[in-house]
Amino acid sequence: MEGSLRDITRDVEIDQNGNLVLHIFLPRRGVEDILKIKLMNALGDIEGLNSVKVRFYTAQAGQPQQPPQGGMPQIPTLGPGLPPKRKIPGIKRVILVGSGKGGVGKSTVAANLAVALKKAGYKVGLLDADIYGPSVPTILGLKNAVVSVNDNQKILPVEKNGLKVLSIGFMLPNEETPVIWRGALLMKAIQQFMFDVDWGELDYLVVDLPPGTGDVQLTLAQNLILDGAIVVTTPQDVALADVKKAVAMFEELGVPVLGLVENMAYFVCPNCGERSYIFGKGRVEEYAKRKGLEILAQIPTEPSVSEASDRGEPVVEAYPESLTAKAFEELAQKVVKKVPIPQ
Template structure:
């Protein structure tokens, strides 16, 4: 469910010759509950606005309950998107989200190795595993079974590995086989704590490994957390790119700049001949990036050492820093730092 769907629905209803969409000050979706704050152009319109809002949103998917609040003030003319109250994580200069439209494209592998590459370039870096239902960072960093603790100020102390400060729901579960069965509100409360109730210290970059897709987690984080930008991970397959378009549109709709696209599993290099084989196709990611006006930050080849190192808790940037894959991540990290330094 996109913010655009809500705004389009509200645009069809009018109060005092003004579309409801132009009266919106803020929107927040928590689970299936939508909270909307309207600017009240004049008194005695509250009930009419409330009634027409509920009526307009009846056909919008995933919205089961609507809470309406008001603040006094004239409508913001030509408002195209709601204004969100985004909080900055204390001590963190830049927060970047690593996302994908679908699972299975190696997003977490990219997030871990990108964070390590940023650290190798001298940036004080943290890594937050926001994939609550499928945390993989503990395995990839060789921290399975490790636990975090809370200090005297009720702040969570993240673990450190390879120079990274890192946090994951996996550090709080009894075992890696324990499922997380949470609804949206509980999920968002946990993620909020992972960001704002953690002793991150002073960081140049905090890398946020998002779950795949464009659901509640992505939308609510985008609305409530101050991010410097997002990075989209995809493979060259059409099925992956179709979902990446949705993720890209979501970030743009909520006003988060997309720093660029990383093409993962771009090709395979035969160890005997050195010839490149484009197993999933060639040129499709470039076409996609050009169509959306995005930069390709880099292409990551397929290498069995990547999967092997992830399973052993030795990411390739750390285990084989001179490999082609590690050098590709370092090149991407340089471009990311250049983009962040411009902001």
């Protein structure tokens, strides 16, 4: 660790199961979330560590700015910090879909989960918060869609087959236009998507996050009351290593992790229907068991499914009898069970 971090670390605890807790004293509020993410990214790959938690202590007005050396600071409460989290008006539940890295099919999972919830009779919205790589318009066949505003200057989502959808992709000249924004502008855009949109009355808002652990995740966690997060992975070790960071991030930000979705879990032969575990088997189950997480769904790889996505047809609608569609419907059922609509 750098010297400055050693200076503010007051205690380190680690148990026999590899659960690490850092106790850190800060002279002021405002940097906790960023520091948490940096610490988890730095420590997350250490062999033998199962989880990393950070506990912050902050001096309040009239109290000493440095605690006694050699022990925990005698400061039981934190000073004034961020404004209280809010709910989006009219939306009952907000579910995040994230991943530790790109290329694992996160957006496909988010889109088909939203469609499956809608087919189950719920009022559903889908927010594509992957600002730098919006793929929801392609998956849902909405590449030519544009948004409008109402008389109150609120953005109106695009609606398709009863599903309300919003993506930065609807606001770009074409799908090849890059979004080149700094963090402050990115966070402002996310805040607009949260509170300057007329979603109407929704049971569930599914949010497709960008991959990794960054500004968008922090902005949502700091501003919104979130009901849960689903983390998408594939069976490979390289994907699973980053999933551990994503799970740790949600835990540290106080977002309940509903479970994991293992995408591309196996290949289904289009001729004989035989299953082949081309990316390996068992790694995700082992990690989930160690963390006490549920595998909410194991999504197969079927050629027809990939073709449907390229055509802008979610598999839940295009091939409702396929193994993939059934897996997404089971995922939706588990989400409803874990996060029911309040009566």
